[in-house]
Amino acid sequence: GESVGLHLPTLSVQEGDNSIINCAYSNSASDYFIWYKQESGKGPQFIIDIRSNMDKRQGQRVTVLLNKTVKHLSLQIAATQPGDSAVYFCAEILTGGGNKLTFGTGTQLKVEL
Amino acid sequence: SQTIHQWPATLVQPVGSPLSLECTVEGTSNPNLYWYRQAAGRGLQLLFYSVGIGQISSEVPQNLSASRPQDRQFILSSKKLLLSDSGFYLCAWSFNRDREQYFGPGTRLTVT
Numbered sequence: 001g002e003s004v005g006l007h008l009p010t011l012s013v014q015e016g017d018n019s020i021i022n023c024a025y026s027n028s029a030s031d032y033f034i035w036y037k038q039e040s041g042k043g044p045q046f047i048i049d050i051r052s053n054m055d056k057r058q059g060q061r062v063t064v065l066l067n068k069t070v071k072h073l074s075l076q077i078a079a080t081q082p083g084d085s086a087v088y089f090c091a092e093i094l095t096g097g098g099n100k101l102t103f104g105t106g107t108q109l110k111v112e113l
Numbered sequence: 114s115q116t117i118h119q120w121p122a123t124l125v126q127p128v129g130s131p132l133s134l135e136c137t138v139e140g141t142s143n144p145n146l147y148w149y150r151q152a153a154g155r156g157l158q159l160l161f162y163s164v165g166i167g168q169i170s171s172e173v174p175q176n177l178s179a180s181r182p183q184d185r186q187f188i189l190s191s192k193k194l195l196l197s198d199s200g201f202y203l204c205a206w207s208f209n210r211d212r213e214q215y216f217g218p219g220t221r222l223t224v225t
Contacts, residue, residue: 032212043203043216044157089156093212100147100172101214103156 012110019077021107023090026071032093034101035064035075039086047075047088077109085111115140119204119217126224132177132191134220136204139185144206146187147214148179151201163187199224 013019025033031052036044048059050066050073057064063076073090087108091101116139126132138144145164149157159172161179169179176195180188187204201221205214 034213036216041219041221043205043219046213046215049213100159100162101157102159105156106154 009105010108010110012112013080015080015082015111015113017080019075019080019084019109021075021077021088021090021109023073023075023104024071025073025090025092025104027092027094027102028068028071030092030094033064033066033073034091034093035062035073036089036091036103037084037086038089038106044089080109080111082111082113085109115206115215117204117206117215117217119202119220121220122218123221124223126194126222128196128224129193132189132194132198132222134189134202134204134222136187136189136217137185138206141206141208142184144185144208145214146181147205147207148187148189149203149205151203151219153200157203161189194224196224198222 034049035047037047038044048062048064050057050064055066061078065074075088077084087106089103089106091103094100094102118137120135147162148160150160151157160177161169161171163169163181166181166184176198177189177191199222201219203219204217207214
């Protein structure tokens with residue numbers, strides 16, 4: 001069936017460097033994507049979202065890029081900080097009732113001092 | 114502002130025992146409500162969602178059931194727990210017709 005998956009299960013970066021977390025999706029009908037951050041033992045927190053009619057969206061220190069041609073989504077974190085260490089999930093909205101999200105497996109981001 | 118509560122935070126239950134996890138949302142009305150399960154080191158699996166009182170949609174066949182007795186209350190239940198029911202259970206809500214989901218703190222369930 002349709003699925004959303006992440007390329008890299010673990011990503012280690014040095015403090016101050018930029019991080020790029022990638023995600024591939026397979027459902028071309030998805031019209032909305034969300035990135036969530038989940039710290040250990042806590043529920044996911046919304047980071048940023050993007051609609052399928054957009055290629056790029058920027059937030060505070062984060063940028064999401066959407067390439068619909070290759071069905072690829074990325075999250076860029078500028079000047080990565082220790083507090084960014086967490087698991088990051090991409091999720092796609094499947095059209096239909098309830099606005100159901102389909103989550104990818106997740107990428108563990110580790111920030112090294 | 115809106116807040117979402119889940120309890121208990123942690124639970125250890127023997128195989129074959131019943132389960133009841135509760136989720137409540139404050140500060141909004143008629144939200145969409147969701148139950149997810151997360152296995153260790155894995156992504157989130159949608160179990161149930163509800164768009165209104167008494168309206169429950171099940172995503173996967175399993176040993177669990179959900180109910181929505183009140184507008185802002187969502188309950189996850191089981192009559193007899195299995196070892197495979199262990200995991201991190203997350204409740205989430207969204208504004209009706211909106212897309213961003215807001216997650217609760219989760220319940221860590223260990224079935225022994």
